[in-house]
Amino acid sequence: MDDDGAGGRVILAATPIGQPGDASVRLREALATAPVLAAEDTRRLARLCRDLGVEPQGRVVSFFDANETGRVPQLLDALRAGQDVLVVTDAGMPSVSDPGYRLVAAAVEAGFAVTCLPGPSAVTTALAVSGLPVDRFCFEGFLPRKAGERRRTLESLATEPRTLVVFEAPHRLADALADLVAAFGPERPAAVCRELTKTHEQVLRGTLAELADWARGDVRGEICVVVGGASHDKQAPGPRDLADEVARREQAGQPRKEAIAEVARAHDVPKRAVFDAVVATKHDPLR
Structure with a gap:
């Protein structure tokens, strides 16, 4: 059911991701006239207003992850007023x-x-400059910080056909790209977009393996990673095919864990799918 428009409005305002000059005229007007400004970082808001030559007349309140839930009732009261x-x-x-x-x-x-x-968005900016297909994409936000959770998340996305966009902290980028190589395969095309729209903007394009090698150095700034979707042109192997290939590698002396990982990369499927196929064949009476 649509709202009836009574009371105040919540206005979501996109702010520049790098250059203050990207601020829209409407944003400048809203910053100057809004009765209440809920800001993730009040100091950054003050800096943005100085850069734009704007003097807010409204009440400024902090509104960030740690206090968001507790702040909502107060902001609803403002809307009711x-x-x-x-x-x-x-x-x-x-x-x-x-x-x-x-x-x-x-x-x-x-x-x-x-x-x-509406205004700047790191997601669509990264997509636009990545050189990868942008007609269909999915956005995963920040990858999990814990290595195990991150790997499981990436394995679940390995067969996703749409272009993938994720955010990552610079100090976790090398590990995240290494996990992407393990889950998606070393040849998957990708782009690392760093400091978008800022003075030191950098966009590196290549395979996941190439980007993972580059990321071993000192990387700083805001990071977006764009990864090409999985190709489904060739027929995907069935569970028995996957299990048979692992068995052949094991017979040749390769450790099972390593064999599962390589079969997953070779066929662009999650390691979990290969592992499940191996386990299932143990209980298959027809095998």
Whole structure:
């Protein structure tokens, strides 16, 4: 059911991801006139306003991951009082791997209007410059920090045919790319986009293996990784085919764990699928 427009509005405002000059006219006006500004980092908001020559007249409140849930009731009160709430994050679109979703959900549930001031997005910017297909894509946000969870996540995405976009911290990039090589195979095309729109913007394109080798050096800045989707042109092998190939490698002296990993890479399937195929054949009476 649509909202009735009563009370204030939640306004999600995209902020520049690098260059202040990318700010829209509407963003400048909203920063100057919004009754309430909910900012992921109030210091960054102050810096952005200085860069834009804007003097906010509204009340500024912090609104970040740790306090987002607790802050929502206060912001709903402002909406009930007829005040618009402008939501801005450090860069890009609120609620996309940033605070905002919980407030939007609560505002929609309470019947308040939610609108958006569109603008810069690291996701679509990275896609546009990656050189990879952009007609269909999926976005996974930040990969899990723990190695085991990250590997399981990537294995589940190994057969995804759409172009994949993820965010990653610079100090975890090398490990993440190594895990991508293990899950997706070394030849999958990809791009690492660093410091998009900023002075030291860098876009490196190549295979996952090439990018993983590059990332062993000192990498800094904001990172987006774009990975080409899995190709399904050739017929995927069935579980018995996968298990047979692992068995042949084992008979040749290769350790099972290594054999499973190489078969997965060779056929562009998750290691878990190969492992499950090997286990299943042990209980197959027809084998």
